[in-house]
Amino acid sequence: MNPKVKEFREYREKMNEKILSKNNLVIKRIYNIDTNTYQEGALSTREKELMGLVASMVLRCDDCVKYHLETCYNIGLNTDQIMEAFSVANLVGGTIVIPHTRRALEYWEALQEE
Template sequence: MSQVQEFNDYRAKMNEKILAEDNKVLKRFFNLDTNAYQEGALSSKTKELLGLVASMVLRCDDCIRYHLGKCHEQGVTKAEVFEVFAIANLVGGSICIPHTRRAVEYWEALEEA
């Protein structure tokens, strides 16, 4: 199973378990997150790029993978992704370098899929 499929399957399985608990606060939070990335004054592509840079600065590998997947779906180019990586490292500092390595690996897996 590919790295991308494994991540997506795990995410879907766990989200289903979380949402099955019928916790109003969690359901509302998940809904807010979904709606925040919809088209608005900013395009959803721009919002995904923003989500990616924030996730890198916050050093959340799961979030990075999620936003890379969404960026790939939105037609973001490799050059655009690398500009996001540059901004994230500039803002977040050298602590972001290991996350950039894993992000590059995941982007390559997305391109292969």
């Protein structure tokens, strides 16, 4: 497994466990809403994940970008589809998104090394 992918997964899992172990009802509900939002509905999970990826890039949240890239990878999206999502994010977010696109592509390539 690529070290970048391994490090992100382990850290995310460890910290999510710690956060959820504090038994805060609001945080648990937010996590639940997040999970349920990306389920199949009028929009497919693929469409929702691409929207989440673009929004995360525009908001410049690298952890969120990695999360959505992992899901996109796991549900079978390809590099051309990801690059089109990147192009939408750069159009909407402007050139400030370019550094996040670099890191996103680096992480996407790391996922593909698995």
